[in-house]
Amino acid sequence: DVVMTQTPLSSPVILGQPASISCRSSQSLVHSDGDTYLSWLHQRPGQPPRVLIYKVSNRFSGVPDRFSGSGAGTDFTLKISRVDAEDVGIYYCMQATHFPRTFGQGTKVEIK
Amino acid sequence: QVQLVQSGAEVKKTGASVKVSCKVSGYTLTELTIYWVRQAPGKGLEWVGGFDGEHGQMVYAQVVQGRLTMTEDTSTGTAYMELRSLRSEDTAVYFCATDFISEFDLWGRGTLVTVSS
Numbered sequence: 001d002v003v004m005t006q007t008p009l010s011s012p013v014i015l016g017q018p019a020s021i022s023c024r025s026s027q028s029l030v031h032s033d034g035d036t037y038l039s040w041l042h043q044r045p046g047q048p049p050r051v052l053i054y055k056v057s058n059r060f061s062g063v064p065d066r067f068s069g070s071g072a073g074t075d076f077t078l079k080i081s082r083v084d085a086e087d088v089g090i091y092y093c094m095q096a097t098h099f100p101r102t103f104g105q106g107t108k109v110e111i112k
Numbered sequence: 113q114v115q116l117v118q119s120g121a122e123v124k125k126t127g128a129s130v131k132v133s134c135k136v137s138g139y140t141l142t143e144l145t146i147y148w149v150r151q152a153p154g155k156g157l158e159w160v161g162g163f164d165g166e167h168g169q170m171v172y173a174q175v176v177q178g179r180l181t182m183t184e185d186t187s188t189g190t191a192y193m194e195l196r197s198l199r200s201e202d203t204a205v206y207f208c209a210t211d212f213i214s215e216f217d218l219w220g221r222g223t224l225v226t227v228s229s
Contacts, residue, residue, distance in 0.1 A: 001174075037215055039214065039215050039216060041157075041216065043157075048207055048209075048219035048220065048221060048222055049157065049207075049216075049219060050217075050219070051214060051215075051216060051217040054214035054215055054217065055214070055215075058214070060213075060214060060217060061213070090156075092156065092157055094157075094215070094216060096211070096215035096216065099162075099164045099167075099171045100159050100161075100162075100171055100172075100173055101147065101159040101162065101216075102159060103156060103157040103158070103159065104156075105156050106156040106157070
């Protein structure tokens with residue numbers, strides 16, 4: 001199975017300041033079709049996760065442009081340019097290139 | 113509006129079975145691949161099972177292999193997940209999810225399954 005490793009696991013941030021989360025996979029996430037199926041999801045307590053970024057850098061519909069994704073191969077990053085109060089919660093990277101699908105451990109973002 | 117509507121919470125004894133449903137509303141089940149993901153209390157997301165269209169086979173996580181069956185009733189547009197020989201460590205919220213526009217972009221609200229002795 002592909003192991004997804006996120007850092008940091010906890011990120012206290014100041015409102016209005018940037019934040020960054022890294023995700024590393026144990027093997028390449030480049031699919032045989034040429035795409036890289038790495039997504040970032042955000043989960044608030046008591047709610048299902050929702051997609052922010054898909055295929056490394058594509059922002060999902062309705063997601064604020066302060067969120068951006070980058071990376072290639074096995075190393076990926078989610079950046080929040082200016083953290084807003086509604087951004088608190090847990091962020092997961094997820095790979096959908098290989099079966100079984102696997103998630104990172106989650107990064108808890110909270111306001112300092 | 114496309115939605116995945118899940119069945120209600122369940123409480124089961126150790127060794128029993130549970131069947132959770134996920135009804136597709138506003139779209140056709142046959143056009144979707146339904147995956148199941150679980151989340152133990154206070155823990156992260158764990159993929160449980162789903163159909164690998166590339167190889168034409170159902171794939172299950174090792175931890176539920178042999179105990180999990182995923183089925184679909186296309187007449188009602190409902191997907192099911194049945195987990196047998198329940199253990200305390202199976203206590204979790206079980207989500208159904210699908211790749212609608214992008215990977216795992218559509219989720220059900222989750223079904224809490226509590227396993228106790």
